[in-house]
Amino acid sequence: MQNIALVGNPNSGKTTLFNVLTGSNQHVGNWPGVTVEKKEGSFKHKGALYNVVDLPGTYSLGAYSEDELVARDFIVKGNPDVVINVVDSTNLERNLYLTTQLLEMGANVVVALNMMDEAESKKIKISTDDLSEALGVPVVSTVAAKRKGIEELIEGTLRAMDQKPRKIVFTYGKEIDEEISKLRSLLKEESLPYPEDWTALKLLEGDQEMLSIVDGMDKVKAHLESLHSDNVDYELDIVDKRYAYVNGITKKCVVKPDEEIITTTDRIDKVLTSRLFGLPIFGLIMYLVFQLTFVVGSDFLGGYVETAIGLFGELVEGLLVSIGSPDWLISFIIEGFVGGVGAVLVFVPLIMVLYFFLAILEDTGYMARAAYIMDGVMRAVGLHGKTFISMIVGFGCNVPGIMATRTLENKKDRMIAILINPFMSCGARLPIYLVFIAAFFPDKGGLVLFIIYALGIGMALLMGKIFSKTLFIGESSHFIMELPPYRLPSPSSVVRDMWEKVWDFVKRAGTVIFAVVALLWVLSVLPMGVEPYSQESILGRIGEFISPLFAPAGFGTWQASVSLFAGIAAKEAVVAVLGMVYAGVSEGSELVTAIRGSFTTLSAVSFLVMTLLYTPCAAVIATVKKETNSYKWAAFMAIYPFVLAWVLAVLVYQIGSLMGF
Amino acid sequence: MLKEVLKEIKEADVYSKPQIAKNLQVSENVLEDMIKTLVRMGYLDEDLGSSTCETKCSGCSVSSCNTIPIKMLSITEIGERKINS
Structure with missing residues (x-):
């Protein structure tokens, strides 16, 4: 019985052809020693029986996968009488690379030019005669799925069996x-x-x-x-010759309609990523996102959560009083938990809306453009373009932002990317901004938030430039990025992305922030006998001790100082502490009123600058230690942003005071 | 042709498959295969994004990871040598 092997690229219609040829006369097993499936069958033609082996679909015959090895081993060692190379007509150039390798092996090849109907519908014209002449093997048009050309293919195959394959002499230089x-x-x-x-x-x-x-x-x-x-x-040159050979053949044998290569994505990108407009448009889009966040998150949704937390507090307090709970427990639950954790949770709607819009930008493919647009800016200041990817990640949380710098191979690029990442405003810092915006800039929320984020990016770029000129001198390597096509955002993916981030925020408020608040509550009511949440408490004394440091920046109160101190444990703790230490004011609008009474507009701006830039949270510092394997850099990460933030906050306050603000 | 792909990538700002394929007069699928080959041979370095999604992040307030699908290519040292040869 004579043997026929079927070989072709994946999705070339090879298995369909195998089924058409063999019908139900087939069996499936495994190739010896590997897990690759072996399909074998037979067909009868004019009284003679022929064995057909369906080889694994492969793009080439190297030794890079089991499929490739199985296919080439069978062709070389299995000695099939004919190898039918099933070729996808709509993708001829790609498929002919495998054909070329078959010819190099000296196999007795018959080309089945499959899916010719699809090629015709795409107005691709292939001259089978020219192709046959160029390859030196028979070429038969088929549409296996419609059983067209099968008889001709069988006849051609049987004819080839009786002939010696024409030896093509390849030259590789x-x-x-x-x-x-x-x-x-x-x-x-x-x-x-x-x-x-x-x-x-x-x-x-x-x-x-x-x-x-x-x-x-x-x-x-x-x-x-x-x-x-x-x-x-020689590997590259050999592969290159094959591609050139295939390219020459397709130019000779295939006529394709002029392809429209200007896609909708290209048209949009001409504007959105242009050198002139790309950056301003990026800024405008981010500004709109922040504006919409306030309109939707604050004006429409914000009140509900605040009211719900207020009601919850009243309900729990009523319940605790009714069952005769001790005062300390009522104080802990209402002022500590509801006041502290509630002060963070009240901003969930705004955070939810912000992440919703950012998820839309990400899902449409725009955030990838943002990375591309910023790539030019990054390179201009001596940073690696990939740094901005880690910065975008840092907008969610600086810990994965720092871990995202692992893709930077160059140590210099990576160290700079790590050290500037905490200037990206993470989600945990949002409640701080939102409280102060609600207190001092209720009508300009979007703009103020935009300025805060932009200041963070600006500071990161400035420090990156300084680091690249001082601590980490060297060239950044060149890279290019492939931008995904624009697409309509998928509602499920956007909601899932938003929900994951918001849920983690809520979970953390209920665990880590709760633990921090519980500890701080204890410090705020001890020693026994002092007025809780007063300057005489341990917390008050800590705040009192560090507050002179912040006096030049305009917020030298023990409450502000201790909240910044707590923020080093976790940034959300800043608002939680403010909610707790302004005793009794608790969450939401009452906290906003208390803050309005304790800060001036100028000291509020100075405080915002401080919270944006000062020492990142403990988790970030621990990550820096882990990623750099150095206590020195972890300590540097803790100290330099603090010094920078303090200097800027003082400058803002002192210059603002001199200007009469 | 593969050397031409390296040159195109070196001179490009963005990896636009349609554009590079048009410049080289090959199909996009073939270009994709060529790039895979160049990556396999070590002339190009391919970065499909960070692996932060796979890393458990216990210290974050939000489970933020890099979900931005950006494929990045850079020419390796031997790639640079090939271009200049």
Whole structure:
């Protein structure tokens, strides 16, 4: 019985053709030693029975996957009488790379130009005669799915069985051809399971399987080692010749309609990523996001959560009083938990809306453009363009933002990216901004938030520039990015993305922030007998001790000082502490009123600058230690942003005071 | 042709498959294969984004990870040598 092998790219219709040829006469097993499925079947034609083997779908015949190895081993060692190469007509250029490799192997090939109906509908015209002439093998048009051209393919295959394959002489350039010739003569002296020409070619390509086969052949090995010691690498040139060969054939045999390569994405990108408008548009989009966040999150949703937390507090307080709970417990639950944690939770609607809009930007593909737009800016200040990706991640949380710098191979680029990441306003800092915006800039929320975020980016770029000129001098490597096409955002993906972030925020408020608040509550009521939440409490005394440091910045009160101190444990704790220490005012609008009474507009701005830039939270510092494996850099991460933030906050307050604000 | 792909990437700002394919007069699928080959041979370095999504982040207020699907390519040292050869 004569053997026919079917080989082709994945999705070329090979298995459909196999089913059409063999019908129900097929069986499935495994190729020996591997987990690749082996499909074999048979068909009868004019009384004779033919065996058909469906080889795994593959794009090439290297040694880079089990599929490739199985396919090429069968073609070389299995000695099929004919190899039917199933080719997708709509994708001829790609498919012919495999054909070229089959021809290099000296296989008796018949090309089944499959899916010709689809090619015709795409107005792709292929001259089968020219293709057959160029390849030196029979070419038959088929539509396997519609059983068209099958008879012709069988006839062509049977004819090819009776003929010796026409040997195509490939040339890879003088130098490589000479090397093939030298190796061939050396290989002739050895006993090989493969043709010498093909083995020589594969050895020059650095094929690992072939190299292991010739491992014991001293002369061959010595020759290859001499090439290796001369740093000769022919692989790229050999592959290149194949592509050039295929390109030449398709130019000769295929006529395609002029493809419209200007896509909608290209048109949009012409504006959104243009050198002139890209950056201002990015700024405008972010400004709109912040504005919408306030309109939707604050004006429409904000009140409900605040009212709910207020009602919850009243309900719990009533319940605790009714069951005769001790005062300390009522104080802890109402002022500590509801006042502290509630002060953070009250901003969930705004955070939810902000992440909703950011998720939309991400899902449409715009955030990738933002990274591209900023790439130019990053390079201009001596930073690696990839740094902005980690910065975008840092907008959610600086911990994964710092971990995202792992993609920067260069140590200099990575260290700078790590050190500037905390200037990206993470989600935990949002409640601080929102409280102060509600207190001092209720009508300009979007603009103020935009300025805060922009200041963070600006500071990151400035410090990046300084670091690249001082601590980490060196060149940044060039890279390019592939931008995904624009698409309509998927509602489920946007909601899921938003929900994951908001839920984690809520979970953290109920765990980490609760623990921080519980500890601070204890400090705020001890020692026994003092007025809770007063200056005499331990917390008050800590605040009192550090407050002179912040006096030049305009917020030298013990409450502000202790809230900043708590913020080093976790940024949300700043608002939680403010909610707690302004005793009794608790969450929401009452806290806003208390803050309005304790800060001036100028000291509020100065406080915002401080909270944006000062020492990142403990988790970030621990991550810096882990990622840099250095206590020195972790300490630097804790100290330098504090100094920078303090200097800027003082400058803001002092210059503002001089100007009469 | 592969060397031309390296040159196109070196001179480009953005990896636009349609544009590079048009410049080289090859199909986008073939260009994709060529790039895969160049990555495999070590002439190009491919970065499909950070792995932060796979890393458990216990210290974050939000489970933020890099979900921005940006594929980045950079030319390696041997890639640079090939271009200049």
